[in-house]
Amino acid sequence: MTPADLLNNAKAKGVMLATAESCTGGMLSAAITDIPGSSAVFDRAFVTYTNAAKMQMLDVEQATLDAYGAVSEEVAAQMAAGALRHSDADIAVAITGIAGPGGSQHKPEGRVCFGVAREADISTETIEFGALGRDGVRRAARDHGLALFARALGVF
Template sequence: MSLAAQILDAARRRGIMIATAESCTGGLIVGALTEVAGSSDVVDRGFVTYSNAAKQQMLGVRAETLDAHGAVSEEVAAEMAQGALSQSGAQLTVSVTGIAGPGGSEHKPEGRVCFGIATAFGVTTETVEFGAIGRHQVRAATVDHALQLLRSALDR
């Protein structure tokens, strides 16, 4: 059974709906979940918020947070996850914002992705440095990691 199918089964058993808030993955996480037949009973929606304006308009990310920390930050990932929770019917959300490449900078290198997980009990964040492994590989690794975070959250 795929990891996505395991997540859906665990969410189903707990009566939990899931939503995603995605930047660098452009909807690939919700795509992985909805690839599984019958996912509509536990997947509420996916927010694809590639631009800063979309993060603000759709998820309520504050301009002050973007200005102070930049889009690729745990602070923005936290606000994205919390925004997805408040703007959906979900009880569990995952957010991702990062630099898939090519490119990056000394302060925000290619392959850096910030993740957020939100529930009614709060938000947790983390940053993973996948490295300059190429755009496709960074995005794929981000999807895999986000799915692992969802699975872990459902196991708690």
């Protein structure tokens, strides 16, 4: 689904969107706002690259960061919930991951955790994109974020 298709579907359903991004640094929100008329359905974006930003802007808990690390489904869930709480959006997608280069045995390059919040419903998933290189991982995460919005809208 293209960003334009996503926006048309959101507009038809009267749904506002928000993003909370870490490793993608705003690429998901940029893909959406590149489309003319996106302000009709895109409320805001949170680019929270540091743990401090995640806590200050999205209410991610220090205890969650300490227990699971920034690249975790637990943090992605709190990021998505925080984006929904601090916006006028109906759906929020959060992205946090290891774009590379590097990583570790426990958190390899290409691991990206996603959170989707809609009303009281929060879902998460982890995708292992592999060592695609920094740009490749970030683009793959952006594209998956668009697909998550589409899924939340019931488009596919």
